[in-house]
Every structure is written in C-alpha cells, then in structure tokens.
Amino acid sequence: MARAELMDFDEALELFEPVIGLEVHVELNTRTKMFSAAPNPANSEFHGAEPNTLVAPVDLGLPGSLPVVNGEAVRNSISLGLALGCGIAESCRFARKNYFYPDLAKNYQISQYDEPIAFEGSVEVELENGRVFQVPIERAHMEEDAGKLTHVGGSTGRIHGAEYSLVDYNRAGVPLVEIVTRPIFGGEADAPALARAYVSTIRDIVISLGISEARMERGNLRCDANVSLRPRAAAGEPAEPLGTRTETKNVNSFRSIERAVRHEIQRQAAILAKGGTITQETRHWHEDTGTTSPGRPKSDADDYRYFPEPDLLPVVPSRELVEELRAALPEPPAARRRRLKTEWGFTDLEFLDVLNGGLLVEVAETVAAGASPAAARKWWTGELTRLANARDTDAASLVTPAEVAELAALVEAGTLTDRLARQVLEGVAAGEGSPKQVVDARRLAVVSDDGALVAAIDEALASQPDVLAKIRDGKVQAAGAVIGAVMKAMQGKADAARVRELVLERAAGADAGA
Amino acid sequence: MSEINAEQVAHLANLARIALTEEEIEHLTAELRQIMQAVEKVSEVATPDVPPTSHPIPMQNVFRDDVVGDVLTVEQALSGAPESDGSRFVVSAILGEEQ
C-alpha cells in the first residue's frame, strides 16, 4: 500500500475548513447482555472469559431463539442520554439493521433507527488552550455489539492475506450506546485536539455514571471519526458546501483520535489541492504507522433494510423514571472539573495538563485512594504518560489509580526515591505486580541502614583525599563528588539528603580522627 | 410502480447472499414482476392518515432483570458448527474488506 501524500497541517488549514463528526460506542457494564441473560464480558467480572463461553442461544443466533431487552441497560442508556443533555424519547423502538458478516450471529444487528432513545443534546468540552466548545449531540441509541474475529494465516493478523478466520461470540450482544454528534464546525486547527477532548469527556461522563468500565484498550469505548474539508470561501462569498467525508474506524486511544483526525485532514487536503476528489468510504486507522487505509467504499451495498424489530416491543420510558434518573445524575463533568481544580489547588496549566491527558478520572481516583493531588498529577502526567506514549497506548491501561497511590505513599515514606519509583512503575506496567511486589522483587527499596552508607562514604572519602581536604577547608559543595560516588555504589538506592548529612559528619569525624 | 428487472434481482440476491444462477434470476424476475403487481394493491388504501401496525397485540416496556442466567457450554455452542477449532467457529478468509 503506497503511503498517502500529506499536506503540511498549517497549509491545509489555510486552504480548507475541517468539519468533524464523531461516533462513540460505549459498552455498558451491566451484568448481562443487551438481549440475553448471558454474562456481559464488558463487565470486569466476566472480562477475559474463554471463547464462546458467554453465549446463550440468541447470542449465537440459534434458530428459534428470541431477544429480551435488559431493563438495566435501558435505564443506563437513559441516564447517559440525560448526562449528554439530550431529550429522552417518549416512545422508541428497536430496529433490525440487516447485513451479512460472520461476526454478526443473526446477520442483522438489533439497533435503533429513526427512533433513538435520546436525541438533541450538547456536551461542554474544554481544550488544552482553554477554549471551550459545546459539541452538539444528534442522538444516542441502544444496540448490540458483534462477536470478535481473529484472522489466521496472514502475516500481520489483519484481514488481508488471512487464510481463515476464527469467530468468538462472547462479545456478541454486549450492550452498546452509540453517541453521534452533529457535524462540528469551528474546530479549525484545534479540530484534532477537540476530537480527543470530546472522547475524553464522554469517558469522564460514563465513568462518573458508573455505566461502563470505559477502558479503551479493551474496546469499552470506541471512536469512529468522520472528517471532511470544505474550501474556504472568498470574503463576502457564501460558504462552500460540505466536502465528502471519510469515516476512520478502529481509533482506540485518545492519542490516536487526535492523530487520526490530523492525518485525515492532511491527507484529504493533499488530494483536494491537486484537484482530486475524496471517496466516501470507511478507512482503517493503523496505530503502528499512524496512517489510515481505505476499507469498503460506501455504496448501495450499504442498504441495511432497517425495519422495526418484530421480536421486541416499544420502549416507553415513564416521565417518573426519567425524572428519577435525572435527579440521580452525578455532577456534570464541567462543574466537576471546576470543583476539582479548586480542591486540588492546581494552576491552570497543571490542570489542563491533566485534562488533555484524559487523566482527570485517574488523578481523582488516585487522590481518593490516598495520594496527594500533586503526587497524583505528577505521576500520571509525567512518567506514566511517557511510558504510555512509548507503548502507543493510554496511561490508564498501564496501572490502576490504586497502584499509583500505593507508589506515592512509598515515596512519601522515604522507601523510594523518585528515580526508584520510576523503575517501580515500569515494573508495574510490565505486569510484575503491585508496587510493593515490584520493590521486593527488584530489590529497589532505599537503603536506610546508616552502617552500609557509612562504609560506602568512608571508602569514597579515602579514595578521594583531595575532596576530603576541600570539605575540611569548609568548601562544603565539594561533598557533591563524594555523594555521587556513594549513590553510584548504592545503585541509587539511597536517600541523597541523608548521604549528604553523613558525608559531612564523616568528613568532620575523619578530621577529628586524623 | 417500478418494473423490477434482472439487474435488480441480481443485486437483491447479492444483498441476500444467495448465489443465484442466471437462469434463476431470469425466472425470478418474471415471477417477482407478477407478484409485485398483485401486492402493490396495498397502496390503494395505505393513505397517510393510517398509522402502521407492527405488533398485532399492543404491548410495551417488556424488560428482563439484569440477572445472569444459563449459558451454553462451548461443546453445545459448537455442536452444530460446520467447522470449529474446539473453542471458536472457523470460517474461510474474509476478503473485500481491506484492499
């Protein structure tokens, strides 16, 4: 596949206005599936089950089987709709979306078509640079997830070149809410960051509602990004019509959402600038190369033949239920952010650092687990973000807030230095266990035995008589060389401040003893 | 209304994933024309003021509690499969998705 030609981002922005639209699929964490009583693998308790062990007849589309709606999933969907500022339908229905694909057990997906449960909302999203956007929500509807395909025999594990595929239907029927925005205008150069911040905000919302595990690396939250460009109208001229859009699928981390939108803007700009046309199509995001590749072109083959699902009845939420769920809504993310910023005492910059990393929830949970806000921020936005970037993933997928709090406590207690703590984090991220387990296994604790330190100091002083002389002359800063040597000898597992104290003490002692 | 043609029938067969023969397509085109002519009668009375009925017995809000129930064993799940690897269903390669 030839690498697509890209236009410089700033140049692209000069010529075109980017318009984005985002579709976010949220897997609900109910105990059972949307339409069957089989355990839901998007609930942590059942995650990672062996293939085809979480299936009831309807999840396999067995002849004669029938769906029954999970009432809890409906309530969760209504709560989510309300949190998105949406209206809740007085009556809505499920519909069948018909298409053949081997991961779709019935070869139709039960979804909602012209009657979604929630519609017309708005979500406040704040960017790194402080810009605040109201992202318009078109609808949020209920549907079911498909099974999982594993392609075997190809060199990359992708579809192309595979000899055969394996199907696991555990995920078939997992309750989904699909949230669809209206086209978002005015993002301009911030469009990629806006896309990222929007998904991050949705994640905050579903976590605060407690309705999804929201782990992107597990696919609990998935984003499809629609991007189109329209030429800038000359001054005084009417706006140009919207350009043809592409839909980039498989964008499964905050970082890649931003990268994918940016990439698509640059790619489309390069084509349009040369007088080419954009094909309306689905494109696949490749995390490894940071590029998109074309999938199926949209065509009349996408005739989904929607019709009302005859096996299910209308959902008519009572106004009492809607008001009850509205009253139980958690603090809206924007208000919550303002409150946390004050409580934590962060500067604007510090707080935005957390927000833009999509780390608000992580920091909050780390603070709740006992860490100081400063420590929680430092670890999440610093070392963990660096580790995550190096691995092309999100920090939240590496460690849990409880582990970070545990680490912060070890640092606080003097058991770890920052440098040691970084090594511990790496161990935790590598799956070596909790911070304490990693400290033990890697023997990373600070040496607090003065005897061992004194021995090392005496040796260092003895080998550097000139330094000793300088210290005796009152040139205390010369102690640095000795401290360095001692830290090296202790493999970093010593508290530098204590070493300094002891060096000065021993230097004086050596003098007295001479 | 519209007169259905062989090209359309071939397209429908593709949507329905049935590899019809040319002969079947030809035969079906003629039959469908006849049948559609008969069933188009519905439009005579289906005026805008008439609401559609999708469920013969009107009911609503039929929900299940979120309580885990029985699942099939892997053996049961795979028992009817034309091909499996002991834990998953096996299908031949999927093409036409990526190029």
Add this chain to the structure above:
Amino acid sequence: MSEHLVRLTAAELGERLASGDVSSVEATRAHLDRIAAVDGAVHAFLHVDGERALETAAAVDRRRTAGESLGPLAGVPIAIKDVLVTEGMPSTAGSRILEGWVPPYDATPVRKVREAGMIPLGKTNMDEFAMGSSTEHSAYGPTYNPWDLERIPGGSGGGSAASVAAFEAPLALGSDTGGSIRQPAHVTGTVGVKPTYGAVSRYGSIALASSLDQVGPVTRTVLDAALLQDVIAGHDPLDSTSIPEAWPSMAEAVRRADVAGLRIGVVKQLDSDGFQAGVRSRFHEALELLERNGAEIVEVSAPHFEYSIAAYYLILPAEASSNLAKFDSVRFGLRVTPEGGGTVEQVMGATREAGFGPEVKRRIILGTYALSAGYYDAYYGSAQKVRTLVQRDFDAAFAKVDVLATPTAPTTAFKLGEKLDDPLAMYLNDVATIPANLAGVPGISVPVGLAPEDGLPVGIQFLAPAREDARLYNVGAALERLLVEQWGGPLLDRAPDLSSHEMAAAEEGVV
C-alpha cells in the same frame, strides 16, 4: 388392541391412562406401530424417535405407578412440527440447510408438553421454513393427504395434520403464520387452532415472520385442542411478545359449550363465488345448524380483508428475509464451499443457493426488495398500514358479534403439483386465514363434512377477538357435538383405510 388405541382421542386416551387401563408404553408402541404401517404412504414424519419415546413413556408409567398426580394428557403421545426446536432430535424446518441439525435446547411449547408428561414421537413434515400451503415445498418430499394420497395435506403444517388424520398421533403441535394450522385442518378433516398472538410462546419456533407466527394445537377433536392449548399457553419471559396475563381453561369452555344467544358474524367478503361450491354449501349448512340451536347469524362487512393477501405477501417475505439471514454456514447447518474454495462471502452465497428451495429464495428476494432503500414506505410501510385497517375491520365486526365465521379455505385438497408452478394461485389458498394473523386474533378450523362434488373434507373457521380464544372452543365444540350427532360418528371414520393405500402407493413407487 393396538389398532383400537390409536383411534382414541387424546382425552379418551388420557382417561384410560389415568385409570391404569392402558400404559403409556402400550399407547406409544401402538402409535409407533401405526407410523411404521402407514407413514410410508403418508410421509407425515421427517424423524421418528421410537426408542426415546418408549423410554419417556416408561418413565411416565413409573411416575403414575408411584402415585404421582399427573395432568390429563400425561402419557399421551404427540407429534411435533419440525419448525419447533427439540433438544436431542433433529430440527430442520423442512429445509436442506438445516439437515441433521440437533438443537442444544427445547422450544418452550416442547418443554411444556414434556413437562405435562406427553410423549414426543418425532418431527412432522412441513413446507420449507413454513412457506407454502401444500407441504410440497419440503426439502424432504411432500406429505400425502390421508383422504386421497394424490392430494396435498395442506401446508405448511401438512405433516402434523396428516399424522393426526392418519391416526399416527392423537394430536400434534403446529405453527400458523397465515393459515398453516387451519388450512391443513380444513383439507384433512381435523381440528386446528391458531391461538391469539402471544398466547403460546414463540421461543424455539424457527421464525418465519415474527409478527405473524403462532404455535397451536392440531387434533382430531375440539376438546383435544383445548387440552393441548391449556398445556402450551401461558406467559414465557423468553418471548417478549408473550402475553403476561393468565388464561382461562379452554377445556372448561369446551365442556360448557353452548351457542344459545351467540352472535355469529358471516364475513360478506369471504362468502363469495371464489369459494368452491361444496365448501360453501357445507359452510352454510353448519351455520344453519348453529342457528337452529340458538345462535344468531349476522352478516358483517370487512372491506379491507381483500387487501390482506397483498399485505401479508409483503410483511411475511420482509420479516422472513431477515429471519432467514442466520442460515449462513458459520454456526450451524449446511456449508457448501465453491469449487476451489472461496471467501466467506462466497461460501455463504453458495450455501444459501444450495440449501434453500425455490419458494424460500423467491420470498427472501421479494422481502429484500420490499425492505430496500426507496421501497420501504411503498411496500412494507403500506402493508403495515393495511394491518391497521384489517384490525379496524375486526374491531368493528366484533362490536356487533361474538365470533366471525368463514370457510377455512377456498377449495378442498387439490392435487399434488397442481399449483406448484403458480405461486400466486398457491398464495390465494390463505385468503380466509391470513386476516387473523395480521390482526393477531385467534382462529379455529373445525370439520363440517365432505364436499359433495369430490368427497373431500371441508372446514369452517371461527375467529374471535384477541384473548377471547375460549369463544372459539365454545362455538367449535358445540358445532362438533351437533355434527357428530348428525353423522353418527366422527368425520374421520369415513376416511379411507390407509393400509390398502399403502400397498397401492408402494406398487406405484410413491413411497
């Protein structure tokens, strides 16, 4: 002894079993013997599980001997339409695409008959996926009408009706989407009931058209149908469209049957020249008999019934095209790989091409068309509106009368092959039965005699408002009692002796 046992009604057999006069093993063996003797000629069964039936019967006998209190049909054998999934027994819906498929679960009505201590004998033949009115569309060959082996037994449930008419089973389970229980009853001189939509769970009934399908009893008497409906009806949390309210006893309605003061509406539009003369004459004689016994006969109009077939042949194919998409060679059933291999799409296409018969393909393509972009409103949407109009016709009629009466089907049993090449003519068979499915109301077909011109059975259909199934049992039982009295015995006593037909058929190579 054996011959005598198979001629008992289910109710009679149930009583004999309860009294200890007969064991379930004896009754089951008698029916298995009868199947062995005549099913070569009738071909009502696709699968017979004699061994398991006898084991089940022995277990019921043991429970009875142990003093356990059992239901009225405990120990009575039953035939099951192959559209219902049965754990441990192949379930094909008459299709090649499901050949040999053994489901890992039981349909709810099957579970209920097992729990009632009934003995499943096997699975009965049907038009493929219940698409047809003659059972000629079965992938496994047609079923023959016990009254005349050259004629169709009706469809789609020809196997269930023929098994009961041929005394191979005292009763059977059927399913009715547009008449598949009632029309076979009409042409085989048996009783068939389509309960109110939602009365019997559809869980485990291989779906044809989800908003039309309903499982119901196929029997030789109205009482037997009532006893069976009492067993299979009731709320099922596995079927969202299942009616939650409790049902009164249908058997009780039969026992109290009385038509005095009952207002019976005759649907003007279904009492026309389009019906065979002998069908109409027997229908009117039955109405006169009811009138003489206190019923009031009123003519009613249902102006939209004439649009029913058109609406039905849009709604059914549309829903079926989606319901039948699951047959794709991945999780169950047939897989056909094109020569030299192929992608999964090609395998699916080849499998469905080879696994579905012509009628199924016809309706899938038709349904795909009716739902496709740009046509939905004109076809499926309009058909759903006709549904509303048909319901309104029923509402208006039932404001005036307690039940409606029509001939069940336009003609008596036609010859095999007669309508096979003319789908539209075949579809017209359902003209009188379809409105009930569109509106969800219950219907029953009860034999009213033989048509003078061809000596073949004719049925009358009664229809009642939704949830008023008991009214059908009342009027059906009353009429049956009067007719049997008049005839001096059940209509089926006049059916030909099959053992000679079997010989003839065997000689002609039909078997």
